[in-house]
Amino acid sequence: MNAVMLSEGQVTKIDQCQNKVTLKHGPIKNLDMDGMTKMFVVADPEILKAVKVRDKVKFEADRVNGRLTVTKIEKAK
Numbered sequence: 182m183n184a185v186m187l188s189e190g191q192v193t194k195i196d197q198c199q200n201k202v203t204l205k206h207g208p209i210k211n212l213d214m215d216g217m218t219k220m221f222v223v224a225d226p227e228i229l230k231a232v233k234v235r236d237k238v239k240f241e242a243d244r245v246n247g248r249l250t251v252t253k254i255e256k257a258k
Contacts (some may be wrong), residue, residue: 186210187239189257192232193218200226202251209242212249221251228254 190206205218221242223229232238232254241253 187241187253190238190240192234192236192238194220195229195232195234197226197229200229202229202232202254204238204240204251206240212242212244219249221249223254224250224252232256 188206188209190204192202193205194203196202200223201220202223203218203220207216208214222245224245228251237257238254239257240251240255242249242251244250245252
């Protein structure tokens with residue numbers, strides 16, 4: 182199992198009801214994804230409480246049950 186790299190981005194939208202976050206992000210190497218603005222499901226709704234719109238963040242994203250999912254997010258220092 183290879184470690185997932187933290188990607189950098191900025192929160193542009195949070196949807197607490199749907200457990201989704203929209204991130205304007207740089208490349209996500211483990212998903213072979215270029216930089217773009219994309220909506221992700223979050224693995225745990227609690228992680229949305231740690232961030233707000235316009236926050237610069239570092240995050241992990243992976244495919245979980247076929248869906249692009251943020252598994253970890255934290256404010257960038």
